[in-house]
Amino acid sequence: xxxxxxxxxxxxxxxxxxxxxxxxxxxxxxxxxxxxxxxxxxxxxxxxxxxxxxxxxxxxxxxxxxxxxxxxxxxxxxxxxxxxxxxxxxxxxxxxxxxxxxxxxxxxxxxxxxxxxxxxxxxxxxxxxxxxxxxxxxxxxxxxxxxxxxxxxxxxxxxxxxxxxxxxxxxxxxxxxxxxxxxxxxxxxxxxxxxxxxxxxxxxxxxxxxxxxxxxxxxxxxxxxxxxxxxxxxxxxxxxxxxxxxxxxxxxxxxxxxxxxxxxxxxxxxxxxxxxxxxxxxxxxxxxxxxxxxxxxxxxxxxxxxxxxxxxxxxxxxxxxxxxxxxxxxxxxxxxxxxxxxxxxxxxxxxxxxxxxx
Amino acid sequence: xxxxxxxxxxxxxxxxxxxxxxxxxxxxxxxxxxxxxxxxxxxxxxxxxxxxxxxxxxxxxxxxxxxxxxxxxxxxxxxxxxxxxxxxxxxxxxxxxxxxxxxxxxxxxxxxxxxxxxxxxxxxxxxxxxxxxxxxxxxxxxxxxxxxxxxxxxxxxxxxxxxxxxxxxxxxxxxxxxxxxxxxxxxxxxxxxxxxxxxxxxxxxxxxxxxxxxxxxxxxxxxxxxxxxxxxxxxxxxxxxxxxxxxxxxxxxxxxxxxxxxxxxxxxxxxxxxxxxxxxxxxxxxxxxxxxxxxxxxxxxxxxxxxxxxxxxxxxxxxxxxxxxxxxxxxxxxxxxxxxxxxxxxxxxxxxxxxxxxxxxxxxxxxxxxxxxxxxxxxxxxxxxxxxxxxxxxxxxxxxxxxxxxxxxxxxxxxxxxxxxxxxxxxxxxxxxxxxxxxxxxxxxxxxxxxxxxxxxxxxxxxxxxxxxxxxxxxxxxxxxxxxxxxxxxxxxxxxxxxxxxxxxxxxxxxxxx
Numbered sequence: 001x002x003x004x005x006x007x008x009x010x011x012x013x014x015x016x017x018x019x020x021x022x023x024x025x026x027x028x029x030x031x032x033x034x035x036x037x038x039x040x041x042x043x044x045x046x047x048x049x050x051x052x053x054x055x056x057x058x059x060x061x062x063x064x065x066x067x068x069x070x071x072x073x074x075x076x077x078x079x080x081x082x083x084x085x086x087x088x089x090x091x092x093x094x095x096x097x098x099x100x101x102x103x104x105x106x107x108x109x110x111x112x113x114x115x116x117x118x119x120x121x122x123x124x125x126x127x128x129x130x131x132x133x134x135x136x137x138x139x140x141x142x143x144x145x146x147x148x149x150x151x152x153x154x155x156x157x158x159x160x161x162x163x164x165x166x167x168x169x170x171x172x173x174x175x176x177x178x179x180x181x182x183x184x185x186x187x188x189x190x191x192x193x194x195x196x197x198x199x200x201x202x203x204x205x206x207x208x209x210x211x212x213x214x215x216x217x218x219x220x221x222x223x224x225x226x227x228x229x230x231x232x233x234x235x236x237x238x239x240x241x242x243x244x245x246x247x248x249x250x251x252x253x254x255x256x257x258x259x260x261x262x263x264x265x266x267x268x269x270x271x272x273x274x275x276x277x278x279x280x281x282x283x284x285x286x287x288x289x290x291x292x293x294x295x296x297x298x299x300x301x302x303x304x305x306x307x308x309x310x311x312x313x314x315x316x317x318x319x320x321x322x323x324x325x326x327x328x329x330x331x332x333x334x335x336x337x338x339x340x341x342x343x344x345x346x347x348x349x350x351x352x353x354x355x356x357x358x
Numbered sequence: 359x360x361x362x363x364x365x366x367x368x369x370x371x372x373x374x375x376x377x378x379x380x381x382x383x384x385x386x387x388x389x390x391x392x393x394x395x396x397x398x399x400x401x402x403x404x405x406x407x408x409x410x411x412x413x414x415x416x417x418x419x420x421x422x423x424x425x426x427x428x429x430x431x432x433x434x435x436x437x438x439x440x441x442x443x444x445x446x447x448x449x450x451x452x453x454x455x456x457x458x459x460x461x462x463x464x465x466x467x468x469x470x471x472x473x474x475x476x477x478x479x480x481x482x483x484x485x486x487x488x489x490x491x492x493x494x495x496x497x498x499x500x501x502x503x504x505x506x507x508x509x510x511x512x513x514x515x516x517x518x519x520x521x522x523x524x525x526x527x528x529x530x531x532x533x534x535x536x537x538x539x540x541x542x543x544x545x546x547x548x549x550x551x552x553x554x555x556x557x558x559x560x561x562x563x564x565x566x567x568x569x570x571x572x573x574x575x576x577x578x579x580x581x582x583x584x585x586x587x588x589x590x591x592x593x594x595x596x597x598x599x600x601x602x603x604x605x606x607x608x609x610x611x612x613x614x615x616x617x618x619x620x621x622x623x624x625x626x627x628x629x630x631x632x633x634x635x636x637x638x639x640x641x642x643x644x645x646x647x648x649x650x651x652x653x654x655x656x657x658x659x660x661x662x663x664x665x666x667x668x669x670x671x672x673x674x675x676x677x678x679x680x681x682x683x684x685x686x687x688x689x690x691x692x693x694x695x696x697x698x699x700x701x702x703x704x705x706x707x708x709x710x711x712x713x714x715x716x717x718x719x720x721x722x723x724x725x726x727x728x729x730x731x732x733x734x735x736x737x738x739x740x741x742x743x744x745x746x747x748x749x750x751x752x753x754x755x756x757x758x759x760x761x762x763x764x765x766x767x768x769x770x771x772x773x774x775x776x777x778x779x780x781x782x783x784x785x786x787x788x789x790x791x792x793x794x795x796x797x798x799x800x801x802x803x804x805x806x807x808x809x810x811x812x813x814x815x816x817x818x819x820x821x822x823x824x825x826x827x828x829x830x831x832x833x834x835x836x837x838x839x840x841x842x843x844x845x846x847x848x849x850x851x852x853x854x855x856x857x858x859x860x861x862x863x864x865x866x867x868x869x870x871x872x
Binding site for chain 1: 666668687688689691692693698700705706707708709710711712716720721723724729732733734736
């Protein structure tokens, strides 16, 4: 008997749903082995992770707090990935968005009506994120510079700019040298509806659904699909490739930038250390697990946020390092990548008898 | 009864393969004898390519067996096939375009040494190309080559790897008459040396010239096995489609109107920076088909791509309906009513991972009724597609099937349906019938003539002189980037066209100008 891979003739719809679910289970299993090595009961660990993330309303709001930036960045990078544009700079776009929002909150708010502070901060953050994503896009289109490196390196640039600001010119004079800006005026606070969970959630969900409509039901989405799947044919069909890549990346960056706006206006209420929590990187996992579907990204983001919150919980309850959640996250990506094989291929078992016949 | 029969070196027995919605092969048998050439005939989607993909290890049959030299073999991958001495040249070449000829030839081979000796490889390539007269430069890059040259690389690759059984999928579809003859010589030389070949073609005269045996497939089933010397093209064509085929196309007299396309002293560089078009001028009127004849790689691609806005014009002007469209973007030319059936249908004509319906809508999606207020109407796209599928007889399981799962002929019909549907003034068709079977070729040609009769101007690029003569009204012959002459089809003869293709100008070749 022998097992071989055979190319599927159509892409299996079932596999598209089953693969992420199965890979999640496989990663639970693999992490389970790791937990056994750590001499902990994997079932108990998973149970306490689950309870920590979803066990009570209070815990769930914390999961939402982390889910919101993951939703936004996940939708953002997913858009770029659809064009085969490897934007791994969501982290920098988020940070730069946060910086812009802080600038508005700290230095503009005295001059504009209170009700306008948040909208202006959001707009500024989105423009900043767009700008940050636009750099690799323009470089790629104009000079064929590899976008992966540029977008990755710009993450560090954005983080350093933020640090330079809250350690330097923007530091709170009454903060005893603590790295961070002054607390924003109240007008720049985004309302929380429960615990720390804030109205950014609604923006994230709405943007997810809008993106789905844009990608699947608009002329522009149709063109993006063509570019992503066969750029040469797209250009023959009159689609302007370079311009569309730049526009898509501006949109992608602005969505990630918005995530940064919410982080500073709803969570920290100031620009300080800890704005860069790695959401922009986890977003890559979110986007892939959601198969680049923006609506699915929303749900996957909640799951991923649950892993982060649950990881913290494990640290307290089981005496394990909080990194366990991160380990599990990493463990998810591998079966996912391996699993994508099954959407294009199927396993075929050949018995000896068949083999003789072939 | 114990008559002594030659034993076939290769047998395929009762091969069956089911694809979603299509039974590609059903109980197909095949025999190949040493030193002989077998022609495989059949319409698009008759299952020839599938059968050959099974033999070359690309797909597995659902049932059936393959016997090589009297032993049942299991072919799991192209690598297995290669080890067994079976190699295939596909319709769409499998070459890495950013690598050189030599690199492509050794790609995937187990090398004896850790360090590659490219000089030795180059030497061996030169030996093979001398021996079989396959003109190829081992150090040239694939992306710089014409389709005809790339095919030579594919064949050379198989010989280099010691293939005993060569499978050629539509090999002459991309070749000029001269190149076809060369290929014929190569194959003859190989069979004399004991190699065998299977080839798929639609050109009857080639079946007659090339092959020893013919097997005819129809809708996945083997319908006939005949010795080539016992048959004739007309019978074969009938066996293939199961009905009479018109080889001559009836067409009305050309009735040209106003000038739709004017190309004036156009020069352009190719991707290597060498002048590929030199001072090209011609015009096409409404209701007229201008054929462009020439050996592949003589500037036809650059010519059609400058007219469609995909390639930069260096000097000169292009006017569409009197308006200067020199170096305008493709979208501007589409808006000016120019339709384009590109030369490489899979790479340029379709998006394989999108549905047939989406592909059919790729020109009209910008406008109402498919788009309104920026929103697409999937249902309208679906219905439009359904109508086009019916009208152009595209065989697909559903409008929602990804177009890459269709056969080559049906992919071409999809492109044709879309381009003709969107065409308003000028149709540019580049090798529109390349690799299509008799039935599909006929319908493609008829559609093109119908467009002419509808008052469109048509630019038809082809390497098939018969096609150019039967379809076009005037023929321009290109050689090394210049137009050697333009002749009226009625006064044209194949010899003088052939001479012009070889670079002899109109005056010298003696044909009457048009």
